[in-house]
Amino acid sequence: MRLAVSTYSYWHLRGEQFPIETVITEAARLGFDGVEILHRQMKSEDHAYVMKLKRLAFQHGLALPMLSIHQDFVWPDAADRKRNVDHTVKCIELASKLGIAAIRLNSGRWKTIRSFDDLMKVKGNEPPLPGFKNDDAVKWCVDSIQDCLGAAEKEGVMLCLENHWGLTTDVNTLLAIHKQVNSPWLGINMDTGNFPGDPYEGIAKLAPVANIVQAKTYYGGGVWYSLDLDYDKIAGLLKKAGFQGWVSLEMEGNEAPASAVPKSYALLRKALG
Numbered sequence: 001m002r003l004a005v006s007t008y009s010y011w012h013l014r015g016e017q018f019p020i021e022t023v024i025t026e027a028a029r030l031g032f033d034g035v036e037i038l039h040r041q042m043k044s045e046d047h048a049y050v051m052k053l054k055r056l057a058f059q060h061g062l063a064l065p066m067l068s069i070h071q072d073f074v075w076p077d078a079a080d081r082k083r084n085v086d087h088t089v090k091c092i093e094l095a096s097k098l099g100i101a102a103i104r105l106n107s108g109r110w111k112t113i114r115s116f117d118d119l120m121k122v123k124g125n126e127p128p129l130p131g132f133k134n135d136d137a138v139k140w141c142v143d144s145i146q147d148c149l150g151a152a153e154k155e156g157v158m159l160c161l162e163n164h165w166g167l168t169t170d171v172n173t174l175l176a177i178h179k180q181v182n183s184p185w186l187g188i189n190m191d192t193g194n195f196p197g198d199p200y201e202g203i204a205k206l207a208p209v210a211n212i213v214q215a216k217t218y219y220g221g222g223v224w225y226s227l228d229l230d231y232d233k234i235a236g237l238l239k240k241a242g243f244q245g246w247v248s249l250e251m252e253g254n255e256a257p258a259s260a261v262p263k264s265y266a267l268l269r270k271a272l273g
Contacts, residue, residue, distance in 0.1 A: 001238065001247050001272045004034035004065050006214065007041045009251035009261055012223050017041055018257075021056055028060035030265050035062055036214075036248040037098070039069040039091060047097075054098050065102060065246040066160065066189070066212055067095040072108030073144035074137045074167055076129065081144050084108070088144075088159075089151040096155035102212060104189050105159045107141045107177065109166025116165075120224040123196035124169030137167050142180045152185040160189035160211050163202070169194065171202050178209070187211030192234060193218075193227055193252065203234055207241035214248050217264040220255025231271035238272075247272060 005027050011018035020041055027035050035057060043049065057064050069091045071084040088105070095103050110126050113119045119126060128134060145159065152159050161168060161178060168174040178188060188209050193216030195202035215234075218226040238247075251257060251264045 001244065002033040002063070002065075003265070003268055003272060004036050004063070004246050004248040005030075005032045005261060005265070006036040006038060006068060006248050006250045008036075008038045008068065009249055009264070010257045011038070011041055012252065013040065017043065019043075020053060024053070024056050024060055024062060026261070028062055030262055031269070032249075032265065033063060034065045034246065034248075036066045036068055037064060037100070039067055039094075045094060050094070050097055064098055064100045066104055066248065067091060067098065067100045067102070068104040069106075071106055072111075073141045074108035074110055075140065076132065076136075081140055085144050085147045088148045092148065092151045092155050092157045092159075095157045100157065102158040102160050102187070102189075105145070105161045105186075106164050107137075107161065107167040107174075110137070117224065119165055124165035124194075125196065126166065134167065134173065138173060138177055138180070141167065141177050145177070145181050145186060146183075149181075149183050149185050158185055158187050158211065160187045162189040162191055162214070163194045163206065164191065165194060169196055171195070171205055174206075175209070189214060191250070192216050192229055193250070199227065199229060200233060200237065203237050204241075207238050207243055210241075210243060210245065212246045212248065213238065213243070214250045215268055217249065217251045217253060217260070217267065219251065219253040219260035219263055221253060223252050223254060226253075231267055235271040235273070
């Protein structure tokens, strides 16, 4: 299992963006094999900047395994879903330019709980909009993902649907969407920190079908919540499932990345071997 670090580990979507260039040089210094890029952390999509990141990663001997993007397919209005499909296709093309083989895909959520902080308090258990049910949202997601598959195949970029807070917080819903889309270009991104119940039960269920894993750590206490994850146990579950993909660190604690990321690296290297 190869170990990457997400640029998100250095910037939690708040305050001034942490330069991706610095993450790349730090990742190489610490011994990571790759860097996962958070799309919202990119300072631009200009060709020169994109090529600079690609060159810098190559010069440091690092792979770029995934572009982590945001989209939301849970909208009753088809125009809203089309806007998010268009955004996803644009990001597929961006990933291809960067030489990235996968993008993180979100299902989206009902947005009946407006604040993400409040959503975390109920562990993603969000009620549907009045007059709708989760089956409606599943169909919207399946249809929207299928609209992205042509671009994914053309560019050679896998879509990796995450068990993210919202519709796919429920592992069974995530697997249902994956099964209904039924395409080799739709995979699964398993986030170890996004299970509302027993994380090891969820990990054991997703590990056999996961294509990439995001591994959460919470040094200094979590930004939204903290979990005491046993990575020796998680590594055992991944190995038992025959997982051979990338593991990408997402340090989501309040401790400074300068100290928390090296601690996380040591923890995951020891567990994963």
